[in-house]
Amino acid sequence: MLNNDGTPKKILIVGGGTAGWMAANLLACKWRNTEICLVESKEIGIIGVGEGSTPHLKLFFDAIDVADSQWMPRCNATYKNGITFDKWSTNAGFESYFHPFAAQTDDIFTVPLFYKNIQARMQGYNVNAHPDNYFLESYLSRNNLGPLPAESFPFGVAYGYHFDSARLGQFLAEKAENLGVKRIYGNVDDALIKNDGDLSAVKLKDGTLLEADFFIDCSGFNSLLMKKTLKVNYKSFKDNLFNDSAVVIPSELSQILPVETKATALSNGWAWQIPLRNRFGNGYVYSRDYIDLNQAETELRQHLGLLDSDVEARHLKMKVGRIEKHWHKNCLAVGLSQGFIEPLEATALGLSFNTISQFMQCFVESKGTNKFEDAFNNDINSKFDGIRDYIVCHYKVNQRNDSEYWRNNAANNNISDNLNKILTLWNNSQDFAGDMYKYKLTGSYKPKSWACLLAGYVVLPKQNMDQSIDYSAHQQEVDGLSDFIRRCGLNFKNHRELLTL
Ligand SMILES: Cc1cc2nc3c(=O)[nH]c(=O)nc-3n(C[C@H](O)[C@H](O)[C@H](O)COP(=O)(O)OP(=O)(O)OC[C@H]3O[C@@H](n4cnc5c(N)ncnc54)[C@H](O)[C@@H]3O)c2cc1C
Numbered sequence: 001m002l003n004n005d006g007t008p009k010k011i012l013i014v015g016g017g018t019a020g021w022m023a024a025n026l027l028a029c030k031w032r033n034t035e036i037c038l039v040e041s042k043e044i045g046i047i048g049v050g051e052g053s054t055p056h057l058k059l060f061f062d063a064i065d066v067a068d069s070q071w072m073p074r075c076n077a078t079y080k081n082g083i084t085f086d087k088w089s090t091n092a093g094f095e096s097y098f099h100p101f102a103a104q105t106d107d108i109f110t111v112p113l114f115y116k117n118i119q120a121r122m123q124g125y126n127v128n129a130h131p132d133n134y135f136l137e138s139y140l141s142r143n144n145l146g147p148l149p150a151e152s153f154p155f156g157v158a159y160g161y162h163f164d165s166a167r168l169g170q171f172l173a174e175k176a177e178n179l180g181v182k183r184i185y186g187n188v189d190d191a192l193i194k195n196d197g198d199l200s201a202v203k204l205k206d207g208t209l210l211e212a213d214f215f216i217d218c219s220g221f222n223s224l225l226m227k228k229t230l231k232v233n234y235k236s237f238k239d240n241l242f243n244d245s246a247v248v249i250p251s252e253l254s255q256i257l258p259v260e261t262k263a264t265a266l267s268n269g270w271a272w273q274i275p276l277r278n279r280f281g282n283g284y285v286y287s288r289d290y291i292d293l294n295q296a297e298t299e300l301r302q303h304l305g306l307l308d309s310d311v312e313a314r315h316l317k318m319k320v321g322r323i324e325k326h327w328h329k330n331c332l333a334v335g336l337s338q339g340f341i342e343p344l345e346a347t348a349l350g351l352s353f354n355t356i357s358q359f360m361q362c363f364v365e366s367k368g369t370n371k372f373e374d375a376f377n378n379d380i381n382s383k384f385d386g387i388r389d390y391i392v393c394h395y396k397v398n399q400r401n402d403s404e405y406w407r408n409n410a411a412n413n414n415i416s417d418n419l420n421k422i423l424t425l426w427n428n429s430q431d432f433a434g435d436m437y438k439y440k441l442t443g444s445y446k447p448k449s450w451a452c453l454l455a456g457y458v459v460l461p462k463q464n465m466d467q468s469i470d471y472s473a474h475q476q477e478v479d480g481l482s483d484f485i486r487r488c489g490l491n492f493k494n495h496r497e498l499l500t501l
Helices: 018-030 056-063 105-122 136-142 165-178 224-229 293-304 348-365 373-396 404-411 417-428 432-438 447-456 472-489 495-500
Strands: 010-014 035-040 078-080 082-086 096-100 145-149 160-162 182-185 188-193 199-204 209-211 214-217 234-236 245-251 261-266 269-275 280-286 314-317 321-323 331-333 492-494
Touching: 010 018, 010 209, 018 035, 018 056, 018 165, 018 214, 018 348, 056 160, 056 348, 078 145, 078 495, 082 136, 096 136, 096 447, 105 136, 105 432, 105 447, 105 472, 136 145, 136 472, 145 495, 165 182, 188 224, 199 224, 214 224, 224 331, 245 293, 261 293, 269 293, 280 293, 331 348, 348 373, 373 404, 373 417, 373 447, 417 432, 417 447, 432 447, 492 495
Parallel strands: 010 035, 010 214, 035 182, 082 261, 214 331
Antiparallel strands: 078 160, 082 096, 145 492, 188 199, 199 209, 234 321, 245 280, 245 314, 261 269, 269 280
């Protein structure tokens, strides 16, 4: 049943993890005529990881009208300028590179010179094509400067966050309840389907029936409504993303509070380091086909200098892939119930935000019908697949040779047509960025991100060591840009100082 404005009269959200409470807040803020209930299980709990974001989380908080100062202190949150990838390449000078978020200085000043020098480097010229030299956000990160400039600085800088996921859930739950969302505790045992295939109610273990006009499945990897009840197909990404497990260990914060996530390649996967206000969150994402749970824990402890520590480790399994339809019948899946790629670029909450907000728009525009269901599903699928391709590329072009895991990743030719096209353009095009737009390959990541990744791992021809070529003009331009970026940096505050404002 629908309200006069085309919104459902009653929505039931199943699951109270970050995805469930994000959905509850967005719906409660925008669909004021809809009664919203959320059921969650105290016994099952939440996954309790997922502590880094992309700039999409800022868009989410803007959409529900919550300022940084309202939620960040409560969630021990810090700012994030991007991600450093450490030890994914063994090429001298390229052992580490930074993947920055976007800044308005990019397109006007910095990216054109980056592309120009990549092109020169492609022709063998011995010019500087390391991405860390070209972006304001890389400079901010190197110098522990937060992403909020002085008011007089005319260029915007996009940013993400690091946060305590349990606290974020509590904050969002409180806010949603204040907006009128009804919170119910119970274990969902079953879901009932009507003759037309729509869901009519979920049944709790104690026999209670919870009816609704529309259902949001936020039940995590269980995917209770979408996969288990409505039997929507699932597409695994295991063929090109090998990792299926993680081990998580917190550690003490350092004196300096980084403004970035660090993703360090280890023997059979990679470790994240996420700075919160009170601790580092750390985890090792790996594949059980190559290393077992105990070896992974020991290696992470070694990496963190915690071999003799009795800090407890948490072990998690991950399902990597996505369902084929995110909106089906009168149900929408959001969060881990719709799929998960792997946390290398911290994209999951951004995908959740896109899923809910795009669905709300489609639903209202179609006046409560399923008219835009196919277009919506195609779009969300292409977002998932685009992010998957970018993450697969990190593994495909890794420059390590120290284990079967890394060698098999590099040798894996099970990659999508789009990724193949992007790699072909990188190696052959005279205008990589222009051609990416021309061939519509920019859905999830812009050419700048691809160029950072590929130049960052030095997927470039060998330098021409011919000393008779004069590189001084190139170097002067790079020096000029460095000076411009340094002067831009004068408008930004130290990260810790920014957090105490
Ligand atoms: C190792 C790892 C690292 C990650 N890192 C990042 C990151 O850096 N950035 C990022 O954006 N994302 C990350 N993610 C993903 C992120 O954790 C999730 O997207 C996010 O926490 C949302 O999860 P969720 O709400 O979908 O699921 P959950 O947190 O699992 O919540 C599921 C909810 O459903 C309820 N439920 C389940 N079954 C039932 C039932 N039968 N009855 C009643 N209730 C039920 C549970 O109790 C819970 O409330 C990571 C994930 C993993 C595995």
